[in-house]
Amino acid sequence: xxxxxxxxxxxxxxxxxxxxxxxxxxxxxxxxxxxxxxxxxxxxxxxxxxxxxxxxxxxxxxxxxxxxxxxxxxxxxxxxxxxxxxxxxxxxxxxxxxxxxxxxxxxxxxxxxxxxxxxxxxxxxxxxxxxxxxxxxxxxxxxxxxxxxxxxxxxxxxxxxxxxxxxxxxxxxxxxxxxxxxxxxxxxxxxxxxxxxxxxxxxxxxxxxxxxxxxxxxxxxxxxxxxxxxxxxxxxxxxxx
Numbered sequence: 001x002x003x004x005x006x007x008x009x010x011x012x013x014x015x016x017x018x019x020x021x022x023x024x025x026x027x028x029x030x031x032x033x034x035x036x037x038x039x040x041x042x043x044x045x046x047x048x049x050x051x052x053x054x055x056x057x058x059x060x061x062x063x064x065x066x067x068x069x070x071x072x073x074x075x076x077x078x079x080x081x082x083x084x085x086x087x088x089x090x091x092x093x094x095x096x097x098x099x100x101x102x103x104x105x106x107x108x109x110x111x112x113x114x115x116x117x118x119x120x121x122x123x124x125x126x127x128x129x130x131x132x133x134x135x136x137x138x139x140x141x142x143x144x145x146x147x148x149x150x151x152x153x154x155x156x157x158x159x160x161x162x163x164x165x166x167x168x169x170x171x172x173x174x175x176x177x178x179x180x181x182x183x184x185x186x187x188x189x190x191x192x193x194x195x196x197x198x199x200x201x202x203x204x205x206x207x208x209x210x211x212x213x214x215x216x217x218x219x220x221x222x223x224x225x226x227x228x229x230x231x232x233x234x235x236x237x238x239x240x241x
Contacts, residue, residue: 005129006096006102006103006104006127006129007030007102007103007104007130008106008119008129008131009026009049009105010023010107010109010110010114010132010134011045011048011105011106011107011134012107012108012134012140013108013135013141013211014044014048014137014140014208014209015210015211016048016049016051018210019052019134022132023132027105028052028053029101030054030101030102031054031056031057031101032058032059032060032100032101032102033053033057033058033102033105034059034060034061034092034095034103034104034105035049035059035060035061035062035104035105036105036106038064039063039064039065043105044107045106046059046061046105048105058100060091062084064084065081065084066080072162085115085119086122088119089122093123096127104116108134108136108137109133109134109135110132110134111131111133112136113181137209138231138233140210141210141233142179145206145216147204147235149177149235149236150176150177150236151236151237152237154176154177154236155174155175155176155177156176156178156179156236157172157174157175157177158178159175159179160181160182161180161181161182161183161186161187162182162186165196168180168190168193169193169196169197170197172193172194172197173199175236176236176237177234177235177236178199178232178233178234179231179233179234180231180232183230183232184225184227184230185225187224187226190219190232191219191220191222194219194234201218201220202235203218203219203220203232203233204217204218204219204233204234204235205221205226205231205232208229209229209231211229
């Protein structure tokens with residue numbers, strides 16, 4: 001088998017001890033470590049992996065051109081983000097062509113709402129890429145909250161809070177269990193959808209799950225704003241067996 005030129009490594013939900021053994025080994029062996037971040041911050045994935053990055057590793061800091069400053073609906077959003085991902089992919093391709101062991105860090109699991117997916121889409125046909133799964137944020141959050149989510153043949157839906165309110169309410173009414181992600185400024189519309197679907201009383205809000213400043217409380221008691229690292233859990237049926 002061809003040795004991967006690039007490892008895309010999931011680093012888990014936040015607690016550094018929830019990094020997998022494989023992820024820790026690959027990060028420690030990497031000669032180049034890449035990660036996404038805001039222009040004014042270190043980067044959450046970088047912080048999680050900090051204890052494993054070798055002192056001689058070269059770091060590639062991929063700072064987003066914008067985050068919440070621009071709406072997804074803005075006509076410039078998609079082309080500008082595509083140009084950003086194009087540039088990041090080229091940087092990684094250049095690093096791998098030089099023969100370096102390259103790791104791209106990704107919060108949670110790379111294939112669940114992860115920015116690393118967009119680089120995988122651009123690189124997977126050109127170079128050898130291995131994706132190392134990570135504990136997804138939802139698993140870290142429901143474990144910390146002590147909320148069993150899906151029993152028996154429950155249907156679990158993973159829903160983005162950015163979807164239109166009518167659609168969100170419809171999915172919530174049909175699902176046995178649900179995880180609502182990408183909360184942020186969408187918290188009021190999420191609460192409204194939960195009320196309309198009759199699921200508000202069961203909903204649990206988790207903020208910065210598995211991290212030292214984590215908060216867990218009924219969604220009905222949460223405010224109207226939420227940080228990026230937050231989600232809502234709506235557990236499925238209970239007492240089936």
